[in-house]
Amino acid sequence: METVRRQLEPAVTGHTIVRASVTDALVVAPRTPAWFRNHIKGESISAVDRRGKYLVFRLDSGRWLVIHLRMTGVLTYVGNSNAEVSRRHLRMTLHLDNGAQMTFHDQRRFGKALIVEPAEQAGFWRHMGPEPLQRSFNARALQQIIEGKKRPVKSLLLDQSAIAGIGNIYADEALFEARIHPLRPAESLSAQEAADLSQSIKKTLRKAISHEGSSIDTYRTASGGRGRFQETFRVHRREGEPCPVCGGAVTKIKVGGRGTYFCPRCQR
DNA sequence: CAAAGAACCTGGCGGC
DNA sequence: TGCCGCCAGGTTCTTT
Numbered sequence: 001m002e003t004v005r006r007q008l009e010p011a012v013t014g015h016t017i018v019r020a021s022v023t024d025a026l027v028v029a030p031r032t033p034a035w036f037r038n039h040i041k042g043e044s045i046s047a048v049d050r051r052g053k054y055l056v057f058r059l060d061s062g063r064w065l066v067i068h069l070r071m072t073g074v075l076t077y078v079g080n081s082n083a084e085v086s087r088r089h090l091r092m093t094l095h096l097d098n099g100a101q102m103t104f105h106d107q108r109r110f111g112k113a114l115i116v117e118p119a120e121q122a123g124f125w126r127h128m129g130p131e132p133l134q135r136s137f138n139a140r141a142l143q144q145i146i147e148g149k150k151r152p153v154k155s156l157l158l159d160q161s162a163i164a165g166i167g168n169i170y171a172d173e174a175l176f177e178a179r180i181h182p183l184r185p186a187e188s189l190s191a192q193e194a195a196d197l198s199q200s201i202k203k204t205l206r207k208a209i210s211h212e213g214s215s216i217d218t219y220r221t222a223s224g225g226r227g228r229f230q231e232t233f234r235v236h237r238r239e240g241e242p243c244p245v246c247g248g249a250v251t252k253i254k255v256g257g258r259g260t261y262f263c264p265r266c267q268r
Numbered sequence: 269c270a271a272a273g274a275a276c277c278t279g280g281c282g283g284c
Numbered sequence: 285t286g287c288c289g290c291c292a293g294g295t296t297c298t299t300t
Contacts (some may be wrong), residue, residue, distance in 0.1 A: 068295085071294095108279085112295095170295060216292085
């Protein structure tokens with residue numbers, strides 16, 4: 001999402017959404033396409049922010065347009081108005097005043113676009129944990145988060161109300177980097193391990209952003225390109241392959257219902 | 269309250 | 285080839 005945000009920000013900031021075309025009502029549910037169209041029409045974008053995995057378009061009226069891509073959403077900036085846009089899985093198109101479009105494709109239809117009124121904004125993030133790339137997210141902050149939590153540390157990393165923005169790929173890679181077993185009860189981590197993990201989370205996310213995200217299947221950047229972080233995965237989706245550190249086989253288990261990859265020799 | 273599991277969707281893949 | 289179950293970058297609701 002940070003890659004998408006970085007590409008969209010310079011392209012759409014200062015532009016006005018002249019029209020929205022909603023081709024799948026589920027994207028704007030529980031609102032109707034007509035409601036959404038009427039509320040977004042004529043709005044200018046003053047900034048593009050991100051909170052966790054949510055993209056936030058700040059609008060001149062004070063409203064926010066908030067988009068979440070979930071598993072298979074793809075948000076693309078199409079600058080050339082003559083460009084061919086695939087209709088397959090196309091859910092929504094936002095037409096801008098410069099002739100460009102933002103298109104929202106989504107195979108599994110989990111993605112959401114919603115408008116948040118100013119009065120709702122203060123409470124909108126109340127279930128969202130801290131941003132791991134902020135300086136304040138340090139060893140001490142992570143220690144407080146894991147304190148008293150008996151569940152597997154990986155489940156905690158994926159819990160957006162504990163820490164914002166960590167997905168399944170990045171949880172696996174960060175735990176490998178910190179040499180921590182994904183099933184360890186969160187509260188069992190030592191102070192040193194918590195410090196290591198907080199740094200591994202930052203390192204993993206920064207590296208993923210520098211590679212423009214992970215294009216395993218449907219994910220694309222806002223310009224339609226592929227991310228390259230998947231080329232550097234050390235354990236995620238590498239079941240049976242040798243661990244890059246010890247050479248032992250990468251193992252796959254289920255943690256909190258999610259496929260989880262780790263090295264049982266390196267991660268304790 | 270914490271934690272586990274099902275539900276929400278579509279499509280690709282492997283097994284039979 | 286066809287059908288079936290399983291799996292997938294996530295969140296939310298229900299149940300325990």
